[in-house]
Amino acid sequence: MKLWGSMRQQASKVAFEAEKAVRIKREESAIAGIRSQIDAKARELGKVVLALCEEGEISHPQITPIYEEVKQLQEQIEQLEIKVAGIRAEEYSEGGAPTAEPEAEAASPPPPPAEESVISPPPPPAEEAQTIACANCGATVPPGKFCPECGQSLNQE
Numbered sequence: 001m002k003l004w005g006s007m008r009q010q011a012s013k014v015a016f017e018a019e020k021a022v023r024i025k026r027e028e029s030a031i032a033g034i035r036s037q038i039d040a041k042a043r044e045l046g047k048v049v050l051a052l053c054e055e056g057e058i059s060h061p062q063i064t065p066i067y068e069e070v071k072q073l074q075e076q077i078e079q080l081e082i083k084v085a086g087i088r089a090e091e092y093s094e095g096g097a098p099t100a101e102p103e104a105e106a107a108s109p110p111p112p113p114a115e116e117s118v119i120s121p122p123p124p125p126a127e128e129a130q131t132i133a134c135a136n137c138g139a140t141v142p143p144g145k146f147c148p149e150c151g152q153s154l155n156q157e
Contacts (some may be wrong), residue, residue, distance in 0.1 A: 027141060049063060050067065
């Protein structure tokens with residue numbers, strides 16, 4: 001009888017610990033979801049601040065150096081896009097060396113209009129679009145076949 005009681009007690013303890021682990025995972029999943037929302041809002045805020053800097057409406061000693069770095073990075077992207085356009089314009093020649101068409105080499109793609117990026121709202125963050133709620137445990141999880149929190153099938157057919 002003592003053995004049976006001890007086994008029952010151990011089984012209860014294991015069940016308690018398993019249920020506790022599931023509750024912890026649910027709360028950690030909720031925390032991760034909220035952190036993802038915060039990150040998305042921080043990116044959105046950054047885009048708004050960048051647009052305001054471009055319009056000259058914000059000038060702050062902590063923001064201005066970062067804005068200048070962003071401008072330099074954008075210029076680097078523009079230069080690399082010009083190189084890519086030049087490479088795309090290259091054609092094979094009989095000598096084996098690629099040659100660019102004269103028109104394509106002389107013409108560089110126009111830079112994107114600055115006002116368009118200021119006016120248009122930022123696209124929704126990819127993280128928000130790539131998560132679903134598990135029907136079994138309610139955890140916010142990336143799409144897949146099974147919930148990583150509870151193991152429930154995520155097929156939404």
